[in-house]
Each structure stands twice: as structure tokens, then as C-alpha cells.
Amino acid sequence: MKTPALAGVHPEDLPRVEAMVVALKRGEMQDARIVYRSRHRQKKEIWIESTLRVTKNFDTEEIDGVVAISRDMTEYKNLEQKLAALAALDGLTGLANRRHFDERLENEWVRARREGTTLSLLMIDVDHFKKFNDRYGHPAGDACLRSVASVLAAQIRRPADLAARYGGEEFVLLLPDADAAGCQQIGKRIRESLAAFGIVHDLNLPSRQVTVSIGGAAADCRGNQAPCQSLIAAADRALYSAKENGRDRLVMSGQIMDWARGKTA
Numbered sequence: 001m002k003t004p005a006l007a008g009v010h011p012e013d014l015p016r017v018e019a020m021v022v023a024l025k026r027g028e029m030q031d032a033r034i035v036y037r038s039r040h041r042q043k044k045e046i047w048i049e050s051t052l053r054v055t056k057n058f059d060t061e062e063i064d065g066v067v068a069i070s071r072d073m074t075e076y077k078n079l080e081q082k083l084a085a086l087a088a089l090d091g092l093t094g095l096a097n098r099r100h101f102d103e104r105l106e107n108e109w110v111r112a113r114r115e116g117t118t119l120s121l122l123m124i125d126v127d128h129f130k131k132f133n134d135r136y137g138h139p140a141g142d143a144c145l146r147s148v149a150s151v152l153a154a155q156i157r158r159p160a161d162l163a164a165r166y167g168g169e170e171f172v173l174l175l176p177d178a179d180a181a182g183c184q185q186i187g188k189r190i191r192e193s194l195a196a197f198g199i200v201h202d203l204n205l206p207s208r209q210v211t212v213s214i215g216g217a218a219a220d221c222r223g224n225q226a227p228c229q230s231l232i233a234a235a236d237r238a239l240y241s242a243k244e245n246g247r248d249r250l251v252m253s254g255q256i257m258d259w260a261r262g263k264t265a
């Protein structure tokens, strides 16, 4: 029994593969290369790379078929996916990196505007961290940042939430669909859980433990025309205020904000 050549091709990739075969048969090109998923008896699904080439009737020179040389690309594809995942991570803490956060913020902002939902952000900065490095050394500083990162990661409850290292000793938590109250609650939990962790920092008074200052902002994205940077700016202003008012505290940038509608608070 003859099996159709494209029988195992993944339904999502099939139109692409078929279109290419048609283009070859029409003589639009002599050869082509395509990567697609295919069913496999043992491995369920594999990635295949095929090099396709037209065959021609010896006498008439007319195209009479298409031949393919294929190879299994699954290992390469898996590696590619792993590398893409690694490229989104911060090397020290294992949280998302700044680039990945910027992309997600932009996407979530667009989505929240489209769906008319809220988007919240917490900016978290370790207090007197320069003094921590001075006192305990840079490697201990690195370990401290990893511990802070683990405290943040533990607060991630929903699949869409994102904890990222914003830079240096500064972190961010992106909380889609969270309003000001939800955002504030998570900020509070971060401070409590870091306090319970109890990392000694003799030069950070009065607690003598590692503490963070947190700025939070929540945006109601219904009809919101402001750019997503306005959410960062609001959280950043709140963080600055937390630092100014004595550190080791959470300041929320107001409740659902007027600035989100393009007015400044």
C-alpha cells in the first residue's frame, strides 16, 4: 500500500509543507529546504529537515515530481529551545533577565489594554547593598542576591506572573491581572518572607538583617493610552519614596492611578 508522502506531517505545519511542494511543482523554484514536525511511531513527534528538489521528465524537461532528502532535527531543535530559554535567564539568580522582562512587560501591557484588565509591578531594591559587599565580600553579596531571588520566586503564584532581575541589586515582579491591593499584598509577603530568611547584615540598621525597599504600582489598562514605561516610572517613584522615608518598607504608587490615563499624578 502506498503511503501519501505528507501523511505524518503535523497538522499545523502541513499547509506550509504543501504550499512548498505546490510551488516546486509549478516550477516557481528548483529546490527548497523546510523544517517541520512529523509523527513518529516510537517518539510521538520529531522535527524533520527536508531538502526538496524537483525531478524532470528526461525527454520533455517537464517537472514530473518532487524528491526529498530528510533528516531528524529533533536533538538540534531541543537544543535550540534550551538555548532560547537560557537566553531569557539571568546567570546569577536564575530569574528572568532584563531583556526578557522588557519583552514581557510590553506584551502584557498590550494584552491588558486589549482586555481592559489591570497590570501591576513591584520594584524591589536591596537596602545598603554596597555596604553588604564591603563588609562580607562580593561572593557573599552574590549569594545574598540569589537568596533574595529565591524569596521573590516563591511569591510567584500564577503562571503569568514574572520575577526578574532588573539590574544589579534591583528586581521586579510583574503581576498581570493584579490590582493595587493584590500587588500590595505580595509586596508585604516578600518583606515578611525575607525577614524570616534572616540574612545577617550588620551595617543595615536598625534590623541588622538584609532588607529591601519596594515600590509598587498598579495600572487600570481600560482605555489607557500611556506607554508601558509609565508603569515602570510610577513603581520607580514609589521605590524612591520608600528609600527616602527610611528604607525597609513598601510604598504603593497610589491606588489605580490617574497617570495611567496619561495625566501625571
Ligand code: GH3
Pocket (backbone or CB within 6 Å): 092, 125, 126, 127, 128, 129, 130, 131, 133, 137, 138, 139, 140, 141, 142, 145, 167, 168, 169, 243, 247
Ligand atoms: P540603597 O539602600 O540606597 O539602595 O543603597 P545600595 O548600597 O544598595 O545602592 P547602590 O546603588 O549605592 O549600590 C548597589 C551595589 O550593588 C553596588 C554594587 O557593587 C552592588 N552590586 C550590583 N550587582 C551586583 C552583583 O551581581 N553582585 C554583587 N555582589 N554586588 C552587586
Ligand code: MG
Pocket (backbone or CB within 6 Å): 125, 126, 127, 128, 129, 130, 169
Ligand atoms: Mg540598593
Ligand code: MG
Pocket (backbone or CB within 6 Å): 125, 126, 168, 169, 170
Ligand atoms: Mg539600586
